[in-house]
Amino acid sequence: MIKFLDLQKINAPYKAQFQQKLETVINNSQYILGTEVAEFESNFAKFCGTTFCLGTANGLDALSLILKAYIHLGRLQVGDEVLVPGVTFIATAQAVVNVGLEPVFVEPDALSYNVTAETLEPQINSNVKAIVVVHVYGQLADMPSLEALASKHNLLLIEDAAQAHGAVCPSNGKRAGSFGNAAAFSFYPTKNLGALGDAGAITTNDLALYECVRKMRNYGSSEKYRHEIYGVNSRLDEIQAAFLNVKLPFLDVANSARQSIAARYLNEVKNDNIKLPKIAHKNAHVFYVFAIRVANRPDFSAYLEANKIEYVIHYPTPIHKQIAFSKYKNLNLPITEAIHASVVSIPISPIMEYEQVSDVIKALNAY
Ligand SMILES: Cc1ncc(COP(=O)(O)O)c(C=O)c1O
CATH class of the missing domain: 3.40.640.10 (Type I PLP-dependent aspartate aminotransferase-like (Major domain))
Incomplete structure (x- = not known):
């Protein structure tokens, strides 16, 4: 796992x-x-x-x-x-x-x-x-x-x-x-x-x-x-x-480790079914999460689970569709909604091992 x-x-x-x-x-x-x-x-x-x-x-x-x-x-x-x-x-x-x-x-x-x-x-x-x-x-x-x-x-x-x-x-x-x-x-x-x-x-x-x-x-x-x-x-x-x-x-060192993993994902994941995030500049992103986008999230989530790769969804429901914010529910925010409907955060953290990153890349390319 x-x-x-x-x-x-x-x-x-x-x-x-x-x-x-x-x-x-x-x-x-x-x-x-x-x-x-x-x-x-x-x-x-x-x-x-x-x-x-x-x-x-x-x-x-x-x-x-x-x-x-x-x-x-x-x-x-x-x-x-x-x-x-x-x-x-x-x-x-x-x-x-x-x-x-x-x-x-x-x-x-x-x-x-x-x-x-x-x-x-x-x-x-x-x-x-x-x-x-x-x-x-x-x-x-x-x-x-x-x-x-x-x-x-x-x-x-x-x-x-x-x-x-x-x-x-x-x-x-x-x-x-x-x-x-x-x-x-x-x-x-x-x-x-x-x-x-x-x-x-x-x-x-x-x-x-x-x-x-x-x-x-x-x-x-x-x-x-x-x-x-x-x-x-x-x-x-x-x-x-x-x-x-x-x-x-140690924060800068930890952020560099995240940036190196992100660089591998950005260079090595090559799959038309997966949209990678657009990064303006390497140092401007500290990769709290690495969020990719897929068309069929339930299918992709099941695939990750079958491959024993944990993931998180940041965030499944946009704020204006939350019950607490129901007075905003009719707002027209198609880009916001499309992002929330398709993002999946894949593992990234300073202690992830090289082979683990390779395994994630392999699984993503085989999806
Ligand atoms: C963008 C953003 N704003 C605010 C917060 C709130 O921080 P906390 O959970 O420490 O109250 C978080 C994280 O939880 C966050 O991701």
């Missing part, structure tokens, strides 16, 4: 260091917002190339807090429209709805699966005040053109970078998380930088946003028992931060 993602194997090399960190945290007893969180925030800001980073409890909260803080700061008003991709995990739209904003679903480019300036611009009108862009499956959207679009229309530009830790923009060398006004990350265990539980962060160069989210994530307080604004409890856990500090120095 070729596993889709072997988390035990991914984390095994770090086990001794995790145990050491655990010992340190237990002994120093700073269990909430201690030195590990502060260190991770500093490390991750540096990694992304931003002035600030703030840890949060998870990726959904990271995105919600950015939006909520911009409402608090008067940059957004409840009811404003926010452009979001039709193809993404539900969290992107959920964050928008949860803070009282209105999502407007935008079609992606059919080949890269990402929204572009061309797909976004026709949806912009006077009600639209922000764009949340997602680097879907790990491929950086074309951020320089989206920054130009946001500035042309005076919109906030927020990255949902939950799937793209470390992705690099080929034209300027900047990393995911350093574009626009602010970015949200998830360190859910399956992510390219994964914790051993829930964890998230925001990155930004916006001092006002940083100061606001710093309070908002901690009951509206930056000083014990002094509450200046309404807030929530969404702090990055100290133990998860400690684990992330162990793994962050």
Whole structure:
């Protein structure tokens, strides 16, 4: 059986260091917002190339807090429209709805699966005040053109970078998380930088946003028992931060391993029944998942199962067809729907062995 993602194997090399960190945290007893969180925030800001980073409890909260803080700061008003991709995990739209904003679903480019300036611009009108862009499956959207679009229309530009830790923009060398006004990350265990539980962060160069989210994530307080604004409890856990500090120095190496596997899939899979993803540039994609498209997914899934190759579908149902989002069910999003109906994510991870990749390629070519 070729596993889709072997988390035990991914984390095994770090086990001794995790145990050491655990010992340190237990002994120093700073269990909430201690030195590990502060260190991770500093490390991750540096990694992304931003002035600030703030840890949060998870990726959904990271995105919600950015939006909520911009409402608090008067940059957004409840009811404003926010452009979001039709193809993404539900969290992107959920964050928008949860803070009282209105999502407007935008079609992606059919080949890269990402929204572009061309797909976004026709949806912009006077009600639209922000764009949340997602680097879907790990491929950086074309951020320089989206920054130009946001500035042309005076919109906030927020990255949902939950799937793209470390992705690099080929034209300027900047990393995911350093574009626009602010970015949200998830360190859910399956992510390219994964914790051993829930964890998230925001990155930004916006001092006002940083100061606001710093309070908002901690009951509206930056000083014990002094509450200046309404807030929530969404702090990055100290133990998860400690684990992330162990793994962050190896993120680029892990991403390169994913990129090498992806290069093999792109070069060696040759089958007209399988559509490979369009990659703008090798470094711009960190392959959180490698999503291919097939015409008959039930048939292809059964074939993979028969060949003992695990797969995942990211995601079987588009957000606007989810029960919770039923008020959007009549939207006309044919590209979004076609992608959701045909994608299959095949195994890719830093610990996959050469022969396992060869076996997947062989099976795909024989389909
Ligand atoms: C694109 C995207 N946004 C947001 C999230 C939410 O992150 P979390 O599960 O940490 O809340 C995820 C992952 O789960 C994601 O893939």
